[in-house]
Amino acid sequence: MREDLFPDRLSKRLGALSIISRSRRLGHHKGTHRSSKTGTSLDFSDFREYHPGDDLRHIDWNVFARTDKPFIKQFLDEQEMRVHILLDSTKSMGTDGKWDFARQLAIGLGHIALKSGDTVSFSTWSTSRNYFFRKKGALHRASFSKYVSQLQEPVAEGEFADQVVKHVPKAMTVLFIITDGLEQLDKWERLFRRLPGVCKDIRILTVHSPVEELPAYEGDVRFVDVENGSVIEVSMNQRIVKEYKEKKMKHEAELTALARKYGIQILRTEVSEGVMDSFTKKMRHAGWLR
Template sequence: MADLFPDGLANRLGPLKIVTRSRYLGHHKGTHRSTKTGTSLEFSDFREYHPGDDLRHIDWNVFARTDKPFIKQFLDEQEMRIHILLDATKSMGFEQKWDFARQLAIGIGQIGLKSGDTVTFSTKNEQQEYFFRRKGALQRAALKKFITQIEQPTLHGDFTDYALRHIPKAVTVLFIITDGLEPLGKWEQLFKRLPGICRDCRVITVHDPSEEEPQLQGDIRLLDMETQQAVEVTMTPRSKQQYMDRKSEHESKFLSLAKKYGIQTVRAEVADGILDTVSKKMRLVGWVR
């Protein structure tokens, strides 16, 4: 069995860090600068001394010049809490989407762990729920092993119906990896509620080339992976174009809904590969640096 996420790939992504504009960070020390002041070594500002303040933080040089006590303030560095939610409905098993989606989850998770952040991951199959929670660079191998061993997606129904139940509380950055094929009405219901759970929500939509422009001709029988319903069709240039137009319309409306509710999106093409998706596309929109 081929290695889903080779060490060489992990090393290429190693220098990256996940960034956020969210002011909500965890309560534990980390590597991300908070808008609060705290006890790091990087100076922030002065403020007047108030009874009860730590005398060790008085700047005696300023006191000598002004005859007033001022307290040194330092930037507070805290951890982020990163959650990755993976769509495991059956359509995600089409062609190479599942392997690519798991690679994205591993890559994002390892970037967070290397930065000292708390990373959680969740998904759900027909028979089992999966949840991972770790912190620290030494846990990167554990994350890779956990996600690699998840079998092919088997969940029936719509991803949007269960997504909210699998997002933990107090998340700084939320990554949702999906193909986005659920009805637009259900996506709108989900998007409405996500900002109340996490202020920095990011959706990565996964696309496979054979899904974008099917290489099919003649009389064929198509089977819906989600509902198992079959339909007989004659694939002509016209019908193929109609399919592509409808898919494009769905994706356009999906992006409009996401923008309406402040949800950020990135389109991830299997053909582009994990490295370009993370280090180029995600960097371009300011998700990593």
């Protein structure tokens, strides 16, 4: 358990960041995000002709004086977003600092959305239970941090991509998926075909560790797959390392291409760069935050 996983100083550094979404699927409650509807905010949108039953307080009397016709002021409606954060809890996420980093990403996204008055939900799972959190409003940032920080080390079995859809609530504005993306591409493609029917604004954060980027092993090494327990023995040399890096780069490039094919946004994050870099630089540059 890491209750100091996302201390106040990190939360404060998020400043006034907010999540940007072009999705028209917004919540039914008031919030801080502009919808395409007109409503009762203070920001003027347009005029339309008066119809019997309209609120007389919204008639623009200056326009009436010029045109001798009553026109109603319309205002932009401001609504909440429904943000869901899904965390990969398969065993490979527990290596090389990825689990702490991924949970920091989840907490930071939750803080940004809660601070904006949005409804935040979060889910993950283990071999014995499912985890689900849902709250709305800035007052719940501490409870969300505690909930995610207290999650045990990832031990979920099975393929992550096969189980995603059943852990995502309906009617989400934005869906964030935090994963290392190491599963086979055919698994991801099956998932990517289904996801746009669940949510129209899907964003995947892939988490990468220094050891995965550049293995520092030498000599004869015995590797054990943490997901399925399979074993492979390798004599590490420059050629093997080069082949590994090429395969990893190829996998990431093909995963990115697949995501874009289905209208899904994907962003690469690295444990070594620190979590704040992901928020203040990468997500802002990608247009996910402002």
